[in-house]
Amino acid sequence: MHILITGGAGFIGSHVVRHFLKSYPSYTVTNLDNLTYAGNLANLADVDKMANYRFIKGDITDGAFLLNLFESNRFDGVIHLAAESHVDRSIANPTEFVVTNVLGTVNLLNAARASWQNGMEGKRFYHISTDEVYGSLGSDGLFTEQTAYDPHSPYSASKASSDHFVRAYHDTYGLPVVISNCSNNYGSFQFPEKLIPLFINNIRQNKPLPVYGKGENVRDWLWVEDHAQAIDVIYHQGKSGETYNIGGHNEWTNIDLIRLLCRILDQKLGREAGESAKLITYVTDRAGHDLRYAIDSTKLQRELGWVPSISFEKGLELTVEWYLANQVWLDNVTSGSYQHYYQKMYGRA
Ligand code: NAD
Numbered sequence: 001m002h003i004l005i006t007g008g009a010g011f012i013g014s015h016v017v018r019h020f021l022k023s024y025p026s027y028t029v030t031n032l033d034n035l036t037y038a039g040n041l042a043n044l045a046d047v048d049k050m051a052n053y054r055f056i057k058g059d060i061t062d063g064a065f066l067l068n069l070f071e072s073n074r075f076d077g078v079i080h081l082a083a084e085s086h087v088d089r090s091i092a093n094p095t096e097f098v099v100t101n102v103l104g105t106v107n108l109l110n111a112a113r114a115s116w117q118n119g120m121e122g123k124r125f126y127h128i129s130t131d132e133v134y135g136s137l138g139s140d141g142l143f144t145e146q147t148a149y150d151p152h153s154p155y156s157a158s159k160a161s162s163d164h165f166v167r168a169y170h171d172t173y174g175l176p177v178v179i180s181n182c183s184n185n186y187g188s189f190q191f192p193e194k195l196i197p198l199f200i201n202n203i204r205q206n207k208p209l210p211v212y213g214k215g216e217n218v219r220d221w222l223w224v225e226d227h228a229q230a231i232d233v234i235y236h237q238g239k240s241g242e243t244y245n246i247g248g249h250n251e252w253t254n255i256d257l258i259r260l261l262c263r264i265l266d267q268k269l270g271r272e273a274g275e276s277a278k279l280i281t282y283v284t285d286r287a288g289h290d291l292r293y294a295i296d297s298t299k300l301q302r303e304l305g306w307v308p309s310i311s312f313e314k315g316l317e318l319t320v321e322w323y324l325a326n327q328v329w330l331d332n333v334t335s336g337s338y339q340h341y342y343q344k345m346y347g348r349a
């Protein structure tokens with residue numbers, strides 16, 4: 001079994017690469033990643049010497065490169081995670097999201113289709129997507145696999161579009177695809193532009209915590225290693241042409257989550273109770289900010305037997321401990337060229 005994992009140097013991708021390398025020593029895993037600001041080979045330092053691992057630096061927006069790659073390798077499966085993934089960046093630069101997330105996915109579909117045209121048996125194209133394609137919920141209800149797509153941000157619109165192309169290649173060309181839509185992930189190796197690692201980083205440095213709007217938006221948080229386990233189960237047992245929602249039944253308003261984070265960090269940093277929370281600063285809301293995401297993952301639990309393994313409180317504590325133990329990693333990814341890029345995009349550090 002030879003699996004191509006795209007975006008394997010990013011946050012979730014690095015956990016998926018590690019999970020497959022360790023769980024399936026007989027598989028060859030090729031990680032294709034263009035190493036954008038979010039891709040970091042240091043995320044894989046503990047596994048990159050394994051005999052069954054290969055890394056290729058390459059760009060999914062380059063269709064000819066992908067056709068060549070699939071011609072010179074016999075991939076049995078693709079797990080596609082490479083993407084631009086941050087909503088705020090998509091608001092600043094939507095076109096980049098169309099090129100990477102839509103065109104990049106179509107290029108990958110074309111390459112898989114060309115490579116597998118003489119026999120799709122045993123092949124699998126697994127597209128990793130987000131619950132954000134379903135849009136925003138009110139105070140109740142959950143996203144199911146039947147919820148109509150209603151994306152609001154350029155990021156979620158680009159992911160929705162890529163999902164539609166993946167389904168179209170199944171229905172039109174018989175490509176053996178599977179899609180999963182997951183809620184917000186948290187854990188180690190997440191780039192500190194997303195809420196949890198950004199706020200951990202700011203708290204340790206005594207910098208303000210920019211809470212968008214009133215902090216009342218709700219997200220459903222899942223431990224990244226539980227996502228990697230769900231991807232394993234869906235890759236091996238999911239039905240072709242099907243979609244599976246992945247989520248932790250774990251809804252938090254941003255402000256409650258941030259206060260919990262502050263309490264954990266007060267304790268870990270030996271600060272007085274309430275000290276970190278003084279850094280909370282309410283700032284202008286994100287444009288088009290979705291109010292609430294919440295996933296119904298009953299189908300995945302019932303049909304494939306997956307359940308999350310860890311409580312949010314435990315997972316968040318482990319996450320805080322990881323970032324505090326890996327401050328060099330945090331300092332590296334927030335210095336130099338990243339800072340330059342970030343300031344250019346947002347005008348703030
Ligand atoms: P990330 O931004 O941390 O990593 C993305 C990776 O893709 C990086 O390693 C980057 O270098 C690579 N990449 C970007 N453009 C590329 C290109 N043109 N060619 C090759 N590689 C390229 O993202 P993440 O948070 O790990 O998300 C991974 C996937 O999971 C994405 O598809 C995202 O939409 C999806 N997802 C993320 C979450 C979440 O909470 N982070 C939740 C649900 C779904």
Ligand code: TYD
Nearest residue numbers: 087184193194195196210211212217219254
């Ligand atoms: P984020 O981690 O960017 O994930 P997503 O937008 O994909 O859900 O943001 C999570 C929530 O936190 C979202 O409601 C926006 C909010 N947020 C802030 O309030 N301040 C911040 O600095 C960031 C990055 C996010």
